[in-house]
Amino acid sequence: MAPLHIDVRRGAVADLGRILADGRISAGGDVAVVVGPGQGEKIAELIKPNLGSADVYTAAGGTLDSAVELAGKLRSRSYDAVVGIGGGKTIDTAKYAATRWGMPMVSVATSLANDGIASPVASLVNDGIKGSYGVHIPIAVIVDLDFVEDGPERHNRAGVGDVISNISALADWELAREVRGEPVDGLAASLARVGAEAVLTMPGGMQDDPFVTVLAEALISSGLAMAVCGSSRPCSGGCHEIMHAVDSLLPGTASHGELAGLGALFCTFLRGDERRFVQMAECLARHELPRTHLDLGISDDHFVDAVEFAPRTRPDRYTILEHLALEPAQIRRKMGEYVDAVADH
Structure with a gap:
């Protein structure tokens, strides 16, 4: 419906x-x-x-x-x-x-x-x-x-992070199809992707009606994608697992959208998709959204704990986090490389 x-x-x-x-x-x-x-x-x-x-x-x-x-x-x-x-x-x-x-x-x-x-x-x-x-x-x-x-601009800007996280969620869905044979709903994927692509590259910000309209329509498209699919799969992958983990371990740290955008950027880095990583890093910076855990005052130890805990928040999901199954020491090493990569963009 x-x-x-x-x-x-x-x-x-x-x-x-x-x-x-x-x-x-x-x-x-x-x-x-x-x-x-x-x-x-x-x-x-x-x-x-x-x-x-x-x-x-x-x-x-x-x-x-x-x-x-x-x-x-x-x-x-x-x-x-x-x-x-x-x-x-x-x-x-x-x-x-x-x-x-x-x-x-x-x-x-x-x-x-x-x-x-x-x-x-x-x-x-x-x-x-x-x-x-x-x-x-x-x-x-x-x-x-x-x-x-x-309304509070930071509150509204967070929607940008939630929308562009669709790109990472869809990549996780494709990974699940390749590895586990999980079916992908093409219509749901298209609805989730079209809004994310528009927000990712569109100039302007929260002071511009054309941009705010596109952001609103992208958020609505994400809702439709979930309705078509019958689950949150088109818009929720490793990005949201990290978001839910931070919410559980460090409640009140940041908003849903801020954490989803950060989680999506980290998962895209783990995936090794440099083109998408650069696009997303620049978009988050343009809209003054957090790009690393340090931007939110989360310590290295707490972020490692959150990434390790993340797969347990959605046991039925297969994402880049489940695929790599990183140990804490490996997460810490990747986290350091990730912070350096963000600093370059």
């Missing part, structure tokens, strides 16, 4: 009532709007003029408990759809709650930190551990560039 409606532009939140009507999602605006604690009041005021029949719920924390609590509230009356407006935590909470009752969900992103805005996955914290939960893909995906512009 793919979203019935995709809209990336300025003023989308204020125009939400018309967008939902035109998309035949809700003619009368009888929707449950889920907002986060940060911009909730501002959003509620914006949508009130043309979405007067909506009920507004505030969800905080991005936890499984908060998603279950929200799901309970959604049973108060019949809604045409659940509309999640905000960043990743708010959207994932709304996705999970809507899926629990089989309700259509509209994703309205106000930041571009990762590809969760359109994916069939909700990342939620349960008992202090972040887990991934399968959910229905949003029926519509909307990105409001006004809110993106007003």
Whole structure:
């Protein structure tokens, strides 16, 4: 299933009532709007003029408990759809709650930190551990560039790292096909690749609407790739194994997208793909994203531990990390060579 409606532009939140009507999602605006604690009041005021029949719920924390609590509230009356407006935590909470009752969900992103805005996955914290939960893909995906512009730039730039990590994830998928005969879904791979290639080489930055639009569309394409494939395989390989390992061993170190981009660059180095390595290193530098563990204040010892632990975060995946099966001493040597190679670019 793919979203019935995709809209990336300025003023989308204020125009939400018309967008939902035109998309035949809700003619009368009888929707449950889920907002986060940060911009909730501002959003509620914006949508009130043309979405007067909506009920507004505030969800905080991005936890499984908060998603279950929200799901309970959604049973108060019949809604045409659940509309999640905000960043990743708010959207994932709304996705999970809507899926629990089989309700259509509209994703309205106000930041571009990762590809969760359109994916069939909700990342939620349960008992202090972040887990991934399968959910229905949003029926519509909307990105409001006004809110993106007003948000923390570092938060939005992280989306670049998540998108270009697709290139490394796809290389891992091809490796799994060659070594283990794992089937590769061509459509899913194409959707994951096209956005990553566009972001990798496109000039401009977060101050430029054309670049931000391409980034938003690339994140949406990644979500579609996962929906087509039925798993996160097109967008998650060794890069995300490293990201999950750092999250587990050193929680709060950096954002999803920052770690995914760094992990992708390291895996590309391990793969020996110099052309891709240079492209990715230059792209991350251009968008002021971390390229080595040292950029994030992670010590050599902790990074070695994370890379060694990474394959255990996704036991079913076969990536360059499983293929090389490096011992700690080998990881340390490769890490030193990697830091030197990044310094040259």
